[in-house]
Amino acid sequence: xxxxxxxxSASKRRPAASILLxxxxxxxxxxxxxxxxxxxxxxSILDILRFSAGLIGWxxxxxxxxxxxxxxxxxxxxxxxxxxxxxxxxxAVSGAAFQGVFRNPLVSPNLxxxxxxxxxxxxxxxxxxxNWLLIQLVAFACGLVAVGLALAIAHxxxxxxxxxxxxxxxxxxxxxxxxxxxxxxxxxPYNELPAITLWLMGSLASVEIREVLWAAIPMGAAIVAxxxxxxxxxxxxxxxxxxxxxxxxxxxxxxxxxxxxxLLGALTVSLAGMIGWVGLIVPHVARLLxxxxxxRLLPVSTLLGASFLLMADLLARSLADSEIPIGxxxxxxxxxxxxxxxxxxxxxxx
Amino acid sequence: xxxxxxxxxACGLRFERAGRTVLxxxxxxxxxxxxxxxxxVNGAGKTTLLRCLLGLLRxxxxxxxxxxxxxxxxxxxxxxxxxxxxxxxxxxxxxxxVREVVTLGRLPYQGPFGAAGxxxxxxxxxxxxxxxxxxxxxxxxxxxxxxxxQLTLIARALAQGARLLIMDEPVxxxxxxxQIRLLRHLERLAADGYGILKTTHHPDHALAxxxxxxxxxxxxxxxxxxxxxxxxxxxxxxxxxxDVEVLRVSGGRSVxxx
Numbered sequence: 001x002x003x004x005x006x007x008x009s010a011s012k013r014r015p016a017a018s019i020l021l022x023x024x025x026x027x028x029x030x031x032x033x034x035x036x037x038x039x040x041x042x043x044s045i046l047d048i049l050r051f052s053a054g055l056i057g058w059x060x061x062x063x064x065x066x067x068x069x070x071x072x073x074x075x076x077x078x079x080x081x082x083x084x085x086x087x088x089x090x091x092a093v094s095g096a097a098f099q100g101v102f103r104n105p106l107v108s109p110n111l112x113x114x115x116x117x118x119x120x121x122x123x124x125x126x127x128x129x130x131n132w133l134l135i136q137l138v139a140f141a142c143g144l145v146a147v148g149l150a151l152a153i154a155h156x157x158x159x160x161x162x163x164x165x166x167x168x169x170x171x172x173x174x175x176x177x178x179x180x181x182x183x184x185x186x187x188x189p190y191n192e193l194p195a196i197t198l199w200l201m202g203s204l205a206s207v208e209i210r211e212v213l214w215a216a217i218p219m220g221a222a223i224v225a226x227x228x229x230x231x232x233x234x235x236x237x238x239x240x241x242x243x244x245x246x247x248x249x250x251x252x253x254x255x256x257x258x259x260x261x262x263l264l265g266a267l268t269v270s271l272a273g274m275i276g277w278v279g280l281i282v283p284h285v286a287r288l289l290x291x292x293x294x295x296r297l298l299p300v301s302t303l304l305g306a307s308f309l310l311m312a313d314l315l316a317r318s319l320a321d322s323e324i325p326i327g328x329x330x331x332x333x334x335x336x337x338x339x340x341x342x343x344x345x346x347x348x349x350x
Numbered sequence: 351x352x353x354x355x356x357x358x359x360a361c362g363l364r365f366e367r368a369g370r371t372v373l374x375x376x377x378x379x380x381x382x383x384x385x386x387x388x389x390x391v392n393g394a395g396k397t398t399l400l401r402c403l404l405g406l407l408r409x410x411x412x413x414x415x416x417x418x419x420x421x422x423x424x425x426x427x428x429x430x431x432x433x434x435x436x437x438x439x440x441x442x443x444x445x446x447x448v449r450e451v452v453t454l455g456r457l458p459y460q461g462p463f464g465a466a467g468x469x470x471x472x473x474x475x476x477x478x479x480x481x482x483x484x485x486x487x488x489x490x491x492x493x494x495x496x497x498x499x500q501l502t503l504i505a506r507a508l509a510q511g512a513r514l515l516i517m518d519e520p521v522x523x524x525x526x527x528x529q530i531r532l533l534r535h536l537e538r539l540a541a542d543g544y545g546i547l548k549t550t551h552h553p554d555h556a557l558a559x560x561x562x563x564x565x566x567x568x569x570x571x572x573x574x575x576x577x578x579x580x581x582x583x584x585x586x587x588x589x590x591x592x593d594v595e596v597l598r599v600s601g602g603r604s605v606x607x608x
Contacts, residue, residue, distance in 0.1 A: 100560050103443040237444055241406055242437055246510070247430035247458035292444035295465075 001205020024303035035081050035166050079209040086308040087268045094261035094303020095279025097226045100233035101257045109279035113172035114262050118269030120180040125195045136270040142268025145174045202273035202327030222260040230295030279332030284341040356513040357381045362412035372398045374569035382513050382545040387556035390566035396549045430458035433506035436517040439499035445490035446503050455509030477508035498527030517548040533559040553581050558605045
């Protein structure tokens with residue numbers, strides 16, 4: 001048993017905000033460079049920097065060398081790296097915001113069923129033999145439908161109270177999980193079923209740069225909107241009545257956060273399948289670094305989530321000869337991290 | 351901070367829930383300098399009345415006004431600068447520090463995007479000083495005792511700059527010493543010009559620390575007067591169905607004996 005540290009020293013041990021954010025940005029940059037350089041054909045960080053300088057015209061590289069690097073770094077590795085950064089940030093920040101809105105540190109972005117709905121949608125798209133675009137569109141639409149169903153249940157039975165939202169999410173999630181099982185059951189076991197199963201484990205391998213750039217616009221906007229709601233979320237975490245008497249537009253904040261997180265979750269699944277745990281653990285690690293105040297927690301979670309998923313993807317594609325699904329990596333990485341976090345925070349939950 | 355007088359007034363409030371009349375023609379007012387104790391048995395509708403006064407519930411009839419303006423005509427932010435709610439000390443889901451909780455009181459001045467400025471930090475520090483919780487400022491709110499949490503929530507209401515405070519059972523769950531110290535704090539605040547409405551289950555506390563006592567009974571304010579006139583043995587017997595005596599002790603104070 002470790003002695004609980006005194007709260008004063010715990011808060012003093014946290015780095016100041018002015019240092020923490022630049023440090024995390026540096027972490028993101030370093031992992032990005034390492035991820036770009038890692039693969040079957042390794043490139044040193046120095047070469048990446050030299051190539052980047054060439055790309056913006058600061059220095060000259062041999063044309064053959066430049067073309068090779070362009071193909072390797074920009075065409076092959078960059079889409080994947082950008083996707084990992086974007087999705088990691090999206091999952092982590094929506095998890096942190098959901099935990100504030102639902103006043104519960106054990107909530108994940110899937111609380112209202114967005115990931116279950118999108119997973120079903122993607123499987124359905126595959127069953128219908130659709131092309132990649134159709135699969136993504138169906139996945140996105142079903143994610144929105146799942147959350148819509150959860151909200152409808154909450155409003156039909158409980159005037160949209162917090163507990164009814166959670167119950168509505170459980171019902172909606174269960175429904176779409178059952179529907180997913182149905183799709184798997186009727187899928188052709190030789191081609192479709194393995195494709196669905198593999199896809200549900202999550203992968204960034206088939207992400208294309210065009211998709212990432214398209215998705216980056218709404219996702220970036222949603223991430224910024226969530227980060228900006230931090231101070232309101234602090235008040236909301238204390239209770240609806242208190243937040244209202246502090247001048248916070250409670251319904252706007254709650255449904256705004258749900259809307260942003262739903263958009264982020266549905267786009268995440270339609271780009272890369274199911275990636276679990278990021279939205280649950282990253283906010284906890286972030287709280288250890290910067291404390292519970294949401295105006296710091298949300299940006300810190302964003303940067304930490306981006307680094308975490310990029311690191312997980314790096315492991316997914318470099319641990320074994322063939323690629324490991326990233327969903328498995330995040331879960332295997334997530335469990336020990338979560339246990340470490342639990343050790344630190346259990347005091348507050350007893 | 352400027353301290354112009356404030357008056358919160360309820361006129362003919364009526365509230366029904368599921369076909370049952372909870373409040374039936376309530377007239378009540380709270381002015382700065384008052385400590386108004388609201389007594390009533392469990393289920394009498396005290397919390398409903400508080401929520402109507404705070405503009406959290408819309409009454410079926412009648413209205414609540416602040417300095418003559420109906421609550422419905424004021425934005426939540428403007429209302430928050432003049433009327434504050436102090437809930438019962440509760441457990442927060444996240445270990446915000448005491449200072450962070452008090453700083454929430456500045457939200458109505460900042461909006462979501464503004465950071466806390468110098469005025470805000472001053473207001474927070476002076477609220478913390480006023481309640482003498484400077485030593486707790488960096489402690490997590492979740493690890494405080496009930497009494498310390500209640501002081502934190504009152505400090506937040508002061509940081510809000512509101513002149514009128516509405517408190518839901520501020521002393522419930524506190525130990526004997528904390529109860530008395532909290533009542534002393536309320537007296538000091540009233541002397542500084544704050545108007546306080548508090549619900550309570552203790553006739554003794556209403557006798558010891560209130561300028562007026564209102565009794566909520568069967569959806570109406572049965573009586574609203576100075577404590578000695580309201581808290582007679584007959585009324586306490588009728589209200590709570592217990593036999594008591596009210597004794598006058600030295601210093602003009604009265605106590606309830608049971």
